[in-house]
Amino acid sequence: MDRGAHIGAHLPFSSPRIGVDIQEHPMPIDFGLYLITDRHQCAPGHTLLSVVKAALRGGVRGVQLREKDLSPRELLEYARQLRMLTRDYKAMLLINDRTDIALAAEADGVHLTEQSMDVPTVR
Numbered sequence: 001m002d003r004g005a006h007i008g009a010h011l012p013f014s015s016p017r018i019g020v021d022i023q024e025h026p027m028p029i030d031f032g033l034y035l036i037t038d039r040h041q042c043a044p045g046h047t048l049l050s051v052v053k054a055a056l057r058g059g060v061r062g063v064q065l066r067e068k069d070l071s072p073r074e075l076l077e078y079a080r081q082l083r084m085l086t087r088d089y090k091a092m093l094l095i096n097d098r099t100d101i102a103l104a105a106e107a108d109g110v111h112l113t114e115q116s117m118d119v120p121t122v123r
Contacts, residue, residue, distance in 0.1 A: 034062040037082075049081055056089040064111050066096035079105035 035055045039048040052063055063086055065079055079095055083105045086093040094109045095102035099122050102110040
């Protein structure tokens, strides 16, 4: 599998850019501007949610939740909050390497790495 491949949790589609199957999605898929989260990089006085909201207002149409140091419960809470925000802005939400969290939060997909489960198992 390609390093950094994305796979739709609910809707696998085909894209030569990322090399995995993805089905059609009702929202336009545009990863020309794509945000990967890291709450430790937020400026003082800003939260992860406020930064993501500002990015969405600025035109970001894809958000990848990538907070590797959170417990599953904390990650799910962020995922659910980001799902609400991304829906409001008609943007896609991907969860980094956690298919269970992606499904529970009703995310659009999951980002897989070379160390992740294989694509057929995730599907």
